[in-house]
Amino acid sequence: MSDPLVKICGLSTPETLRAAIDAGADFAGFVFFEKSPRHLGLEAARRLGPIAQGRIRKVALTVDADDAALDAIVAALAPDYLQLHGAETPARVKEVKTRYGLPLIKAIGVAARNDVETAGDYEGVADIILFDAKPAPGAAVPGGAGVSFDWDLLRGVTAKDWMLSGGLDSENVAEAIRRSGARAVDVSSGVERERGVKDAEKIAAFVSATRLS
Numbered sequence: 001m002s003d004p005l006v007k008i009c010g011l012s013t014p015e016t017l018r019a020a021i022d023a024g025a026d027f028a029g030f031v032f033f034e035k036s037p038r039h040l041g042l043e044a045a046r047r048l049g050p051i052a053q054g055r056i057r058k059v060a061l062t063v064d065a066d067d068a069a070l071d072a073i074v075a076a077l078a079p080d081y082l083q084l085h086g087a088e089t090p091a092r093v094k095e096v097k098t099r100y101g102l103p104l105i106k107a108i109g110v111a112a113r114n115d116v117e118t119a120g121d122y123e124g125v126a127d128i129i130l131f132d133a134k135p136a137p138g139a140a141v142p143g144g145a146g147v148s149f150d151w152d153l154l155r156g157v158t159a160k161d162w163m164l165s166g167g168l169d170s171e172n173v174a175e176a177i178r179r180s181g182a183r184a185v186d187v188s189s190g191v192e193r194e195r196g197v198k199d200a201e202k203i204a205a206f207v208s209a210t211r212l213s
């Protein structure tokens with residue numbers, strides 16, 4: 001079986017972007033959400049985009065962004081994927097897909113089995129479902145908190161293409177893959193030396209750990 005795909009999310013410097021590329025990660029995530037410590041401005045996106053171009057798939061992560069914000073992000077980064085990590089409805093996801101013609105990753109917060117089943121609402125609309133830990137009620141930032149959930153809830157999941165995220169790191173990712181059956185994983189906090197600051201060695205260790213799983 002092929003190695004699981006790896007997405008490193010929340011990259012914001014040329015050095016750590018290059019570390020993700022050199023480690024062999026498949027997707028580089030860039031966060032466009034001002035309340036996040038990993039928020040990337042448009043100017044920085046214009047600088048990082050060309051480094052990633054053709055070397056790693058660029059993912060623009062947004063949270064309930066409107067068309068004007070998405071227009072600016074798409075123009076600055078030229079992403080290969082859009083990741084919608086807010087409360088976007090299936091209708092809104094469809095609208096975004098039609099407007100930009102880009103493959104979409106839709107995040108679903110999971111705390112119980114019925115959360116996993118809501119992925120069915122996005123069938124035929126989202127290209128990849130990202131199962132992440134459900135944010136605490138009223139959380140200012142709906143992701144990237146290093147919190148995991150019960151990976152066994154994902155056993156037998158029927159979504160066609162999906163990724164696992166939430167509290168993954170180089171120590172637990174092999175077990176998370178084994179228990180959930182994930183063929184793609186996404187990490188942010190677990191490859192940081194402090195909140196919002198990526199670490200090249202941790203990125204390399206994370207990718208290696210997925211290869212050994």
Ligand SMILES: O=C(O)c1ccccc1N[C@@H]1O[C@H](COP(=O)(O)O)[C@@H](O)[C@H]1O
Binds near residue numbers: 029085145147189
């Ligand atoms: O990373 C962020 O700051 C972020 C902000 C808003 C929404 C989502 C965000 N990150 C996503 O959350 C998952 C889980 O992160 P972690 O590994 O538990 O820290 C991450 O994979 C990002 O896609």
